[in-house]
Amino acid sequence: MAAAGFGRRFVLALLLLPAFRPGAASAIEVDRERVWALLAKPGHVALMRHADAPGTGDPAGFRIGDCATQRNLGERGREQARRLGEEFRRRAIPVSLVLTSQWCRARDTAALMALGPIEDEPTALNSFFGRPGEREAATAALRQRLAALPADAGLVLMVTHQVNITALTGVFPASGEMVVLKRDASGAVVTVGRLPAP
Numbered sequence: 001m002a003a004a005g006f007g008r009r010f011v012l013a014l015l016l017l018p019a020f021r022p023g024a025a026s027a028i029e030v031d032r033e034r035v036w037a038l039l040a041k042p043g044h045v046a047l048m049r050h051a052d053a054p055g056t057g058d059p060a061g062f063r064i065g066d067c068a069t070q071r072n073l074g075e076r077g078r079e080q081a082r083r084l085g086e087e088f089r090r091r092a093i094p095v096s097l098v099l100t101s102q103w104c105r106a107r108d109t110a111a112l113m114a115l116g117p118i119e120d121e122p123t124a125l126n127s128f129f130g131r132p133g134e135r136e137a138a139t140a141a142l143r144q145r146l147a148a149l150p151a152d153a154g155l156v157l158m159v160t161h162q163v164n165i166t167a168l169t170g171v172f173p174a175s176g177e178m179v180v181l182k183r184d185a186s187g188a189v190v191t192v193g194r195l196p197a198p
Helices: 002-016 027-039 075-090 104-113 132-148 162-169
Strands: 044-049 095-100 118-120 155-160 178-183 189-195
Touching: 027 044, 027 178, 027 189, 044 162, 044 189, 075 104, 095 104, 104 118, 104 155, 132 162, 132 178, 132 189, 162 178
Parallel strands: 044 155, 095 118, 095 155
Antiparallel strands: 044 178, 178 189
16 A cells, blocks of 8 residues: 555656756756856856866965966866857857966966956965865955956956855855856845856
8 A cells, every 4th residue: 555655656746847848948058048148248257166176175285386286177177168168259258357266277277268368366266275264364355356346347257266156155166167246236246147067
């Protein structure tokens, strides 16, 4: 009897699942298009976690400016960055400013996207992974940098790290994911969407 009840519940659950028909746009695809459309409008910032870099953190004794001492992009990450840059160009989305952490995996992500000249933004975008005492100061610097952007500026791309993005937005982004922000009328920054890595 219990097995029969389970069978009925299982069939009912299947019937209640959304229908996935060939050619039908999923909710994720619809939202992705909405977020891409936002990126084409002035006043938005794409806060991006660097593309895929196998491992966690950095080796002991790593040095900024010496990529051989750091955790770097893998082939998957390099391909993610190239594909994302191609998608920006395919959609003709102009990028007015590219800012990046000084870590090689962030700078290489920005360079492979090839969307414009890259500027280091160490105070706001450098990682504080393993140094939680730096979180408040880094997040305050990021807020100040965002507040200094003109409200009607073209798209600003900031390539940084998971800890920086999570501290500001509460979002835990995957490698290569973008969290899209916009300043509201009061100057506060609000999260308006997410774009997963291609």
